[in-house]
């Protein structure tokens with residue numbers, strides 16, 4: 001991505017369990033080659049803030065996500081299409097005074113409907129089904145994350 005393009009993007013915090021596909025999504029959004037990297041600590045890039053899944057899973061680490069949400073314009077909650085459960089309680093989005101959207105990852109594996117319902121129950125109004133490996137849905141998400149005007 002070019003520098004001027006980065007300036008046009010909303011600051012975006014990615015939150016979800018380990019392995020849901022946050023880092024892979026950052027690579028897809030930036031047009032990078034997809035490669036596995038375990039996120040060990042908060043990664044604050046030009047506009048993407050990538051968190052380790054453990055921060056959403058371990059009660060005592062959740063405060064870090066709350067603090068980083070204040071740095072962000074948009075908070076993205078991620079659930080994979082083939083996940084068996086959701087980490088996010090009902091109506092959790094009202095805890096954050098930022099836009100909160102949902103992303104269903106790995107939609108090449110199974111239909112996104114169940115994960116999308118969980119995200120809706122948690123309060124997400126906008127939900128984007130994507131697959132970072134095939135690129136499906138990534139452009140639509142990127143368009144939403146572009147600053148308007």
Ligand SMILES: Nc1nc2c(ncn2[C@@H]2O[C@H](COP(=O)(O)OP(=O)(O)OP(=O)(O)O)[C@@H](O)[C@H]2O)c(=O)[nH]1
Nearest residue numbers: 018019020021022023024039052053106131132133
């Ligand atoms: N098929 C498919 N696989 C994906 C997708 N997104 C991620 N993966 C795979 O899932 C695995 C975990 O992806 P990561 O992006 O590292 O997951 P993460 O949420 O960043 O995990 P942590 O850094 O541990 O919090 C990798 O092997 C990815 O290739 C997707 O959209 N489709």
Ligand SMILES: [Mg+2]
Nearest residue numbers: 022023038039
């Ligand atoms: Mg990661």
